[in-house]
Amino acid sequence: MKKITILGSTGSIGTQTLDVIANDPERFQVVGLSAGSNTDLLIQQAIRFKPSIVCLSTKEAAEAVASSLPAGTRVIYGEQGLIELAGETEADIVVTAIMGSRGLPATLAAIEAGKMIGLANKETLVTAGHIVMERAKQKGVSIIPIDSEHSAIFQCLNGEDRRSLNQLTLTASGGSFRDRTREQLKGVTVAEALNHPNWSMGAKITIDSATMANKGLEVIEAHWLFDVTYDQIHVLVHPESIIHSYVEFTDHSVIAQLGLPDMRVPIQYALTYPHRYPTPTGRLDLAAIGKLHFREMDFERYPCLRLAFECGKAGQSAPTVYNAANEVAVARFLAGEIEFLDIERTIEEVLSRHPVTVVDTLEAIAEVDSWARQMAATV
Numbered sequence: 001m002k003k004i005t006i007l008g009s010t011g012s013i014g015t016q017t018l019d020v021i022a023n024d025p026e027r028f029q030v031v032g033l034s035a036g037s038n039t040d041l042l043i044q045q046a047i048r049f050k051p052s053i054v055c056l057s058t059k060e061a062a063e064a065v066a067s068s069l070p071a072g073t074r075v076i077y078g079e080q081g082l083i084e085l086a087g088e089t090e091a092d093i094v095v096t097a098i099m100g101s102r103g104l105p106a107t108l109a110a111i112e113a114g115k116m117i118g119l120a121n122k123e124t125l126v127t128a129g130h131i132v133m134e135r136a137k138q139k140g141v142s143i144i145p146i147d148s149e150h151s152a153i154f155q156c157l158n159g160e161d162r163r164s165l166n167q168l169t170l171t172a173s174g175g176s177f178r179d180r181t182r183e184q185l186k187g188v189t190v191a192e193a194l195n196h197p198n199w200s201m202g203a204k205i206t207i208d209s210a211t212m213a214n215k216g217l218e219v220i221e222a223h224w225l226f227d228v229t230y231d232q233i234h235v236l237v238h239p240e241s242i243i244h245s246y247v248e249f250t251d252h253s254v255i256a257q258l259g260l261p262d263m264r265v266p267i268q269y270a271l272t273y274p275h276r277y278p279t280p281t282g283r284l285d286l287a288a289i290g291k292l293h294f295r296e297m298d299f300e301r302y303p304c305l306r307l308a309f310e311c312g313k314a315g316q317s318a319p320t321v322y323n324a325a326n327e328v329a330v331a332r333f334l335a336g337e338i339e340f341l342d343i344e345r346t347i348e349e350v351l352s353r354h355p356v357t358v359v360d361t362l363e364a365i366a367e368v369d370s371w372a373r374q375m376a377a378t379v
């Protein structure tokens with residue numbers, strides 16, 4: 001029986017993690033759940049899965065759910081609550097399914113407590129990859145990727161001699177606007193941007209897919225997870241999202257991981273690694289699909305990806321600024337404050353005003369993150 005805490009249980013990854021758990025109740029036990037503001041769903045989840053502790057984002061939300069929870073459920077709240085939930089429950093695995101770099105302190109708390117991490121929250125690695133990976137190494141904690149591309153690469157590298165690795169290829173669907181020119185991006189609506197062709201995901205990551213910032217974040221995530229240089233990371237447009245990513249070895253042999261686009265597969269793999277068990281998902285039928293398509297990435301069409309490579313290579317504070325500026329710009333686009341093309345403009349503008357600095361501590365990261373957020377809110 002694996003004991004699991006989910007940070008962000010009411011979101012897209014969180015609810016799919018609970019689907020996986022519900023499908024195999026003999027194997028998994030939920031011990032902790034956290035939500036932001038969706039109190040109704042959190043209550044339903046707590047009644048069904050009976051965690052010993054739940055965390056809400058605010059005191060008000062915690063008070064609102066308290067009387068509806070099963071007797072004995074402990075309720076905590078806020079950033080400190082999340083840190084406590086991540087580190088102090090009896091969990092074996094903490095699934096980080098919160099959106100954004102706000103997930104960093106809780107992820108680090110889980111690592112400090114020696115919990116295995118099922119990592120969906122890629123922004124954590126983008127903003128502070130060097131700190132997270134170093135702490136995980138010191139504590140002997142495994143970080144198992146949930147992000148579909150990184151799960152694919154992780155599976156492709158299983159049992160391989162890492163010295164023989166040539167290159168990683170991350171596949172990209174192209175997002176909601178993949179068949180539009182840059183000219184046709186002017187004036188696109190939030191609803192159009194949220195219409196991802198292959199995956200049903202939270203709003204922020206869906207917008208990131210459309211700008212290709214998602215792939216940019218994933219490039220930096222891959223750098224940290226697999227200890228590869230940016231020159232070893234390649235991005236390929238693959239509209240069907242069937243090949244989730246692949247690796248090439250020095251003998252030019254290529255190993256890929258394929259499957260229908262369903263996050264429950266990589267989520268379950270992270271929970272059961274290194275073992276595999278049946279999932280409630282569909283099966284891949286390549287004959288029925290017939291053809292798969294690929295095209296080379298166009299960095300002029302997708303400047304957010306170019307900027308991510310530049311920030312990754314620059315290192316130090318650059319990825320923190322990239323991530324924070326993107327988070328704010330996406331939130332502003334979703335709120336109707338700025339246009340779609342203002343997202344990339346905001347990131348580029350904030351980066352241009354930032355002299356790259358050393359960020360060796362969490363305090364330094366927080367300072368840069370906060371500066372970039374303030375800048376992105378006004379440019």
Ligand SMILES: NC(=O)C1=CN([C@@H]2O[C@H](COP(=O)(O)OP(=O)(O)OC[C@H]3O[C@@H](n4cnc5c(N)ncnc54)[C@H](OP(=O)(O)O)[C@@H]3O)[C@@H](O)[C@H]2O)C=CC1
Pocket residue numbers: 007008009010011012013014034035036037038039056057096097098099100120121122123146147148199200201202203204205263
């Ligand atoms: N969705 C997907 O398929 C994939 C997602 N990812 C990554 O996984 C992470 C989660 O994505 P996704 O599930 O789509 O996001 P969602 O927006 O669907 O879910 C986010 C979760 O975070 C919670 N949350 C929001 N605000 C706060 C807050 N202030 N404090 C604490 N919790 C909060 C939400 O709670 P509430 O709803 O109650 O407000 C919700 O549970 C992201 O980093 C994303 O990039 C990676 C690969 C695929």
Ligand SMILES: CC(=O)[C@@H](O)[C@H](O)COP(=O)(O)O
Pocket residue numbers: 147148149171172173174175199205208209210214215263
């Ligand atoms: C499901 C998943 O892992 C997402 O990050 C997905 O990759 C988004 O799709 P694209 O970024 O390829 O559009």
Ligand SMILES: [Mn+2]
Pocket residue numbers: 147148149150218
């Ligand atoms: Mn992904």
